[in-house]
Amino acid sequence: MPPATRRRLNIAPYVAGGVTIFVLVAFLLYPIGTTMLNSFAPAGEAFNVLNATLENFSRFFTSSMYQQALLNTIFIGVMVTVLATAVAVPAAYFVARVQIPFKPLILSLSIIPLISPPFIGAYSWVVLFGRSGIVSQYLNQWFGIQMPPVYGYFGVILSMVLSNFTYVFLFVQGALTAVDPHLEESARVMGASRWRVLRTVVLPLAIPPMLAGAMIVLIEALGEFGAPAVLGGEMYVLSTLMYFQIHGFFNLNAASAIALVNVLITLGAILFLIRVNKKRRFVTVGSTTRRAALQTGRGIRIVANCYVWGLLALALLPQLVVVFTSFAEKWPGTLWPTQYGWGNYQYVFSRVVEPLQNSLILAAVATVACVIFGTLTGYVAERKTFFGKWALDLTIMLPFILPGIVTGVALLVTYNSGPIALTGTALIIVIGYFVRRIAYIYRSVVAAVTQIDLKMEEASTVAGATWGTTMRKVTIPLIAPGILAGAIIVFTTLISEMSTTVMLYSARWKTISIAIYERLETQEISAAAAIGSITILVTLILVLTATRVIGKSMSELFS
Template sequence: MQKDSKKINLWTAMSFLIFIVYLLFLVYPIFQVFIQAMFVDGHFSLANFSTFFSKRYYSETLWNSFKVSTTATIFALIVGSLLAYLFSMYQFKGKKLLQICIIIASMSAPFVGAYSWILLLGRQGVITKFLMNTLHFPQIDIYGFGGIVLVFTLQLFPLVFLYVSGAFKSIDSSVLEAAESMGSTSFDRMVKVILPLLTPTLLAAALLVFMRAFSDFGTPMLIGEGYRTFPVLIYKEFISEVGGNAAFASSLAIIAITIALAIFLIQKYVANQFSFSMNSLHPIQPKQLTGFKQALVYIVVFGTVFIAVLPQLYLTYTSFLKTSGMVFVPGYSLDSYRIAFDRMGSAILNTIRIPLMALVIVVIFATIISYLAVRKKNFFTSMIDSLSMIPYIVPGTVFGIAFITSFNTGVFGTGFLAITGTAFIMVMSLSVRRLPYTIRSSVASLLQISPSIEEAAESLGSSRLNTFMKVTVPMMMSGVISGAILSWVTMISELSTSILLYNVKTKTMTVAIYTEVLRGNYGVAAALSTILMVLTIASLLLFMKVSKSDSITL
């Protein structure tokens, strides 16, 4: 009896420890933002919110974010779903290479894509000059609403592709065969059979795409050129208020959190209306095409992927060009890489060091939280699981403001955890923000493991902790690794939070790329972007080798 009590206390202690961490690094920072926004000179006041809603400038900015995020989400759903359909239904060469290219297009920092498209389609861009000088096209305007939507679509459709590709593997081919035997055409099967089956997945992908687009500030900052979006407004208001009254920036952060939460709850409600389970006994087998249909599939697939990776390809090319000030000159050189390693060597090291420390925390916490949420389900563990999803909907800029506000002078101004400007605050911000990816993947993996396996181990004399470490963890490791690689790749391409939290000693490659672009050091920025791309590719290839899989899905 005493032995059982110790076992129970072990999981209780773990639950309590995780809850304390969430209180310190999630609940407390957001609470501090609320306090700062709603209390002016020590008195409760809604003046900041009144200012926001009374001025058209701010409401228009918010509406701009909705327009650009919604439009990008729609286009990303169309492109990503179409590619997933073609990959799942038809056989063609180069699938593995194309999938790696698609993921690379997604995992690079969004503002890097914006910078690349400026080099390609900007006023002095390579494609722009060719179209104007050779084909006598009118001036192309890549800036503003259209440019932001283009970058977001090409950046985010791979997420839809990964989600939908995973869903296609759960569709039983007998369902499609039954529809075909009843005289249903390919188009009818797509609309009346496949699309309804994919609806829950599409809703989940749409939420992720919308939230990524809504919270990004690097892309509109570089390519928006006057087209104001909400994250840029929050960032600028906070930066301009440093050293003074930051209450208005905090009120904007609260509005962003409220909007994100509302969208999340609406998506969850709608998704529950369409929720069902699928069990694929006979997975869909890709068909071999010939003639015109085969050519059309190749054109669509390779054409889309080429456009998506074109920015990275061109950045890699420009990284080897000679530069003179802000312009590229004829000839090739490795000077950009030499300067990048000489001046930004610490940033390259930080991009590996800081996310790696965060990843260790993410893997440990995700494994324990997923086990508690599935195997030890009660009110307390369900609350922890719910807390873990909050970072999923909080914009990165808001997180940065919350952490600076909370830990500049320590918890409640006591000096305890006064970590602003340290590597530790970067590690914790990345851990808390990217933890949901690994948790959700780990939970999905654990749900597929029958509890009877653990019960059998315990009946043979294994303790619960020993069973967890030697039976459960190894069996759920595929889900943990899958989520961890997504967390890792998003960590090394993180900008929106890091741009607020970094200092000279903790600058990462994404921050360095952003600052070099603003300074006009395009060659160095291209070299750093290429190094980041190589790091991403290496991570994905390592994942495929460890998981012994030729494909990656979510």
């Protein structure tokens, strides 16, 4: 730490800190803390010291189904995280460092796997690779190849890797784009080969954002219910058991107990990653405003194009199936639909406009809130040393780790009655979205700030700028790519957020994910696919515009 500067009293940090603490305590710590405590209470009761029990956890010790689910969860979580990272890092490097066309389009398309309409997204893999799936049937007819069953570990891991690699891809891509080119140039000048520079300079620099992305992938993988439910066969995971407790037993306390075990696994992973991260401290973003030169060799360009587009094509398969299904007016269990047309779109049109509007408004407001508070807390957590830093880390991660329905119920119970009654309002949905997604911005800001030279901020302070001005003029522009990547992810995933929304929405604030869910409830899968396709298209256009517009103004910031 630099010596404390004694100058005029600056209240900005205290105001910002106070508001942040209030928000964290009122919307995160209190509601979710009480719900977590309830996991030590019997079914249907609120926790107090007298009714404390470990009953909800006992099955982890007595039931082999629980133990097996725990092992499955850890195995899938680790596999998905490792594989998603492994496929994402080369793609990120290619997009950041090799001259390939349509970069904004690539970045925007990579977001689309995050919008997976519930059920139909995962079921797309069955439609393609199931026993009577399209691909399986043709492989069998043409080549006599019998596809292995898609059910079980293979299908679950495959579908989860392809729908989650984006987190790592975007974070690493952003960091590699922002890295000070002097580092590599110096290495080259000193005679290191390209490969050596890649191995010893470039890739190590990508590690903090890679870990930040991997952390998110891990948590998503631990909490995923849809893919294991549709593709897992009899391979159950912890979120399956949580689903049983809520839907089959109406026992939220037992579900919270399972969630708490999930939290412990994640906590272990967070501590592990923080240790790994501590050992590697690099300053990669210095005073240079120049971007690294792009590789233009023919060979590397071919490889880069093939890899990136191949990966995108695979990852977008489920979404393509959804779009295809939306044009199927009749598809009664045959290989291909028997009637195509716009009928599904005509049918859903009147049901789409308002929910889509609501989703966009709610997601946008929540994203702004996440950006403001996520940046503040992420910055403070990385730059300042204070007691209980790990507690801040955990508090922010908690609602993100927990299944959405638990967070939704926590907010519902807290703000349903009493001094602040928020049920039925748009605000409670925004709060729900905010607490579930702030971790994305927080993580990406922590990763970005790690890489910024502290001297740049000190220079600003020494020159007489206040803390607020330094943040505004120096720090934020430097971490902007990280924030932008986080914000786009937050916005996109909120558009199709389902599990918290279903607890908090009111008739006035019905969202697009609820509209999809309603069509699924009435077995109108093609109609659900039509709403899903509209959502995908609108999100794609918005993200593409955002990357272009903000991306452009960002490069102006640097020049």
